[in-house]
Amino acid sequence: MLQANASTQHASLKTFAAKMAFVLLWSGGFSVAKIAVGYAPPLTLLALRYGCSICLLIPLFLITRPALPKSRADWMHACVVGFLVQVIYFGMSYLAFKAGASAGVVAVIVSLQPVLVAALAPRLVGARVGARQWLGLGLGLIGATGVIVARSSLSVHSMSGLLFSIVALIGMTAALLYEKRFGVGQHPVTANLIQYSVGLVFCAPLALLLEDVHVQWTGTFIAALGYLVIGNSLIAITLLLALVRAGQASKIASLFFFIPPVAAVLSCMLLNEVMPPLAWGAMVFAVAGVALATWSTSSVKPRKA
Numbered sequence: 001m002l003q004a005n006a007s008t009q010h011a012s013l014k015t016f017a018a019k020m021a022f023v024l025l026w027s028g029g030f031s032v033a034k035i036a037v038g039y040a041p042p043l044t045l046l047a048l049r050y051g052c053s054i055c056l057l058i059p060l061f062l063i064t065r066p067a068l069p070k071s072r073a074d075w076m077h078a079c080v081v082g083f084l085v086q087v088i089y090f091g092m093s094y095l096a097f098k099a100g101a102s103a104g105v106v107a108v109i110v111s112l113q114p115v116l117v118a119a120l121a122p123r124l125v126g127a128r129v130g131a132r133q134w135l136g137l138g139l140g141l142i143g144a145t146g147v148i149v150a151r152s153s154l155s156v157h158s159m160s161g162l163l164f165s166i167v168a169l170i171g172m173t174a175a176l177l178y179e180k181r182f183g184v185g186q187h188p189v190t191a192n193l194i195q196y197s198v199g200l201v202f203c204a205p206l207a208l209l210l211e212d213v214h215v216q217w218t219g220t221f222i223a224a225l226g227y228l229v230i231g232n233s234l235i236a237i238t239l240l241l242a243l244v245r246a247g248q249a250s251k252i253a254s255l256f257f258f259i260p261p262v263a264a265v266l267s268c269m270l271l272n273e274v275m276p277p278l279a280w281g282a283m284v285f286a287v288a289g290v291a292l293a294t295w296s297t298s299s300v301k302p303r304k305a
Contacts, residue, residue: 018239025236027262030103031270032227033094039221040214042094043207048215048225050086050200053233057193066187069194077182078194081175086199088171092164101161102273107263108143108286109165115140115289116173117180140289146282192237260287 036045069075089110096106115136186194207213215221260283267273275283 015243018243022236022239022243023258023262025231025239027107027259028266028270029228029232029236030093030107030263031267032224032231034097034103034267034271036221036224036228037094037098039216039218039224041207041211042098043091043203044211044213044215045225045228046086046090046094047200047204047207049228049233050196050203052225052229053196054193054200056229056234057189057196061189061193064187064189066190068190069186074186075194077178078186078191079198080182081179082195082198083202084171084175084178086195087202089168089175090199091203092168092171096161096164096168099161099164101165103267103271104260104264104273104275104279105162106165106168107267108260108283109162110169110172111260112140112286112289113169113173113176116169117176120173120177136289136291138289139285143282143284143286143289146278146285188238192233196233258287 033045040048069078093106093110097103119134264273264275264280264283268275
């Protein structure tokens with residue numbers, strides 16, 4: 001009995017550590033990406049990130065030999081999700097940083113995706129949405145608006161950054177809804193390799209066509225790129241998938257409640273971005289909105305045919 005209790009406590013401690021590591025790594029990605037775009041254009045940075053990630057994943061793929069998509073439709077669905085996440089979500093987020101949007105503001109906006117998923121689910125995936133989710137949507141929008149108004153001077157640059165952030169939010173929301181409707185479960189190595197390949201195929205040509213691909217290969221940039229490749233693309237995603245496989249899927253969404261405030265704290269530490277008191281108060285509304293929408297989702301029942 002004592003051994004069983006000790007084993008359970010050890011497993012719980014490992015799960016808790018994995019959750020905290022994921023939140024820190026994912027939240028830190030906003031500030032680190034903001035730093036990195038100061039040394040390389042956004043699309044060039046993404047092309048480098050995806051290229052390095054692919055180089056690290058190919059040996060793992062050859063060793064583990066995971067299953068590939070079984071049909072042309074499965075390949076198409078995997079590529080569509082990869083395009084929405086790696087090109088639209090990350091591409092627009094990095095362009096927002098380059099346009100001057102703060103890491104904290106971008107984190108708040110894109111972290112509203114569970115709220116939009118809950119609101120749009122009835123029309124697209126046949127799930128019922130109750131008053132609790134609509135309340136979450138309202139709180140989330142109020143909170144995000146408050147953070148934007150408190151943190152931004154609403155200049156031309158900040159408005160373009162805001163627009164890029166909103167498109168990034170739409171991209172991630174579309175990816176999640178598409179995955180819910182058409183997605184086929186793939187091995188993590190296979191899914192990541194396909195997604196990063198799609199990202200590289202789109203971002204590399206766009207970078208060559210639209211950007212000055214000059215990169216300042218400083219120690220700071222190399223460290224930032226290493227964090228984005230290893231910390232974000234590999235470790236954070238692996239932790240997330242491991243938690244899902246460990247039966248934590250219903251609790252994963254709660255981790256995203258912590259990302260906006262943690263990202264804001266890290267942006268203060270790494271970038272000296274000051275969040276006014278009003279912005280912190282508004283962030284509470286945004287986090288509460290995401291919490292309400294996501295907690296309701298766990299009890300959503302699909303419509304009967």
